[in-house]
Amino acid sequence: MFTSAQWLRADLPGASPCPLFETAFPLPSLPVRATLCATAVGIYQAFVNGDRVGTALYAPGWTSYPHRLQYQTYDVTALLRPGENRLGLQAANGWAVGYLGRGNTQHIFADHIQVLAELRLEFADGSTRVVGTDGSWQVFTDRILSSEFYHGETVDFNCVRVPHGPALPDRPPQAALIPDEGVPVREVVRVSPRALIVTPRGERVLDFGQNLAGYVELRIRGRRGDRVTLSHAEVLDRDGNFYTKNLELAQCRNTYILDGEEQLCKPCFSFQGYRYVRLDEYPFDTVDLSCFVSVAVCSDLTRTGRFACGDRRINQLYRNTLWGQRSNFIDLPTDCPQRDERLGWLGDAQVFVRTAAINFRVDAFFRKWLNDLMLEQREDGALFGVVPKVPGRGTRISAAWGDAAVICPWELYMAYGNTEDLRRCFPMMKKWVDYVHSQGPAEYLWLGGDHYGDWLAADAKLSPEVRQGATQTDLIASAYFAWSTTLLIRAGEVLGEDMSAYRELLANIRRAFHAAFLRDGLPVLCPGFDAASTNRQVLPVTQTAIVLILHFGLYEGEQERRGLLERLVRMIEENGNRMTTGFVGTPYLLHVLTDHGRADKAYDLFLQEKSPSWLFSVNRGATTVWEHWDGIREDGSFWDDEKNSFNHYSYGSVFDWVYGKCLGITPLAPAYRELLLQPHPDVRLGFMEGSVHTGRGLLSVAWHYTPDGVRYEAELPPDTRATLRLPGQSPVTCGPGSYVWWGNA
């Protein structure tokens, strides 16, 4: 912690400076332990005697800065030496000071960079000494001339250290200082370029073969003054030209000015979302590909899931989902890593959280973000679309986005079984449900409001202005009201809370929902719905409407259930075995079909190749999951020239269906302690194998079509009980161990 250090600032010109704050101190003898605590308003890297401290990127991380700011603690004992020592912090604008939200808006949380550091030295004789930021620190600039997350970095290797005089003592920021509680961002994967392309426009472009978030590292020796400028893009346009319009106002460009020595070029305080890199400026006629590598950065999460099946397109989809997660789990769950957004959108996180927790260990990662949700939840329980809040983005209080407050803690509890985490989140969950309850105008429905709807669903004419799909938002909001109340009750029961009032509330919501939204067993527009009040086409019966009613159990009786299912299947078939769902309907669609006995239809959709479908993008060479089903259309044109991300993880959530239904791993109790094992094999895939590390050991399930029938295999870790249900066989209970069963093909 900090005892005497003082906040410092630097008075430097320019919009995106990277000041280096430094002090020197003598050490007559080496300490037995040296601990550095550091933080910044902005982002920083610390150095001791010129050596980088640690390997984490973008410290202190992004939290809800008005409330809290993390600091990091490092053991730097090995970096000190007898005699003169130097301690430095180089900083950049990062999230707090830099461009954020819209590519041309800066200073969202603060208008200048600040740093705070304290080095605590402990000597063998028991004495201690503290070297903290104070008026003796000096400010320098060095070769990093400017840096921004969205716009990239400019580095001039010819710039030696320029002194700018003493650092200025500054007022502390309003945020409370807290120890780092996140997962450090690090370089996680390195990808070599696959080809050098010369585009029809005559531009030289490197293809790394993998869309990702990170940066290019280039080892190069040029002449003094030679320039290298790299622009980044996710895709080429239909003519094969470099395409950057979908980055919107983010410039995503790194520039290096060489000094005649061999240099390793990469940005320290910026990252890009890209697969292709254009050499805007490059000093040589020939390009040696072996000098370039694409470095993926991500919160350093432990991989827990493994998956493969007999269809290489689905295996590619799986890889795309992993890459979507890697690219968007950079300190907090974001929507996309490339354009001038990269924000903590609640809806996207809610949709993907279950898949995320299968792929990687994400409890600590989400804990930090959920703590920010709690802090940014309004007194009345409302939550905006984006956390941490960013002016001008995520300004709606929307169903399925705000519901992240309930769904994420519940899903994480089911994945990891941490009751303390659930307890901490419980007040937030409750406040969200209470907020929705207070909305009205009908007591048990959420009518009106300003929602994101079934975002990007294909059943409404999408345009840059209209993206909410055709499902009525009143139905979506009221259905989520019921669902969040259901999960809140489950959470309350785990925690031993008295949930009787919420049970009664749920009964009332269900009754009101049924009366308002179902007639003759099918969804209708809510009485009083005013078509003139909206600029989009709103339909009573949509795939998403039926999916929500079935998945959240909002129908009454067997006849209604069957009618809804039949209608859903008919709508899918009439649409050429294709879905029309968006962010809200898609994550549940295949679950609903499988749960109600139509796994065959779920597989039809899963294996569909025409848009909207998962494999459409795979067949077009996607290496990540797209924001729009038809981000690039059949004819090669773009869905939209601008708002068109090729690295959104949301639809990758289909892998919670793959695990839960195809492999059939359905947790009945948290942390996979109790399971329903009910695989749904499909001959079209030939085989499927999937596993997840549970913390107690590996849980794996596989099925293979063989000439003798379907062979099922399972391995259950210690302290696990499963009920096995195979097609056409009576259930069996089993405990830890390895199993093989046979079933009919």
Ligand code: BGC
């Ligand atoms: C983001 C999202 C988000 C949506 C909300 C988009 O700009 O990229 O994925 O959920 O806005 O409407």
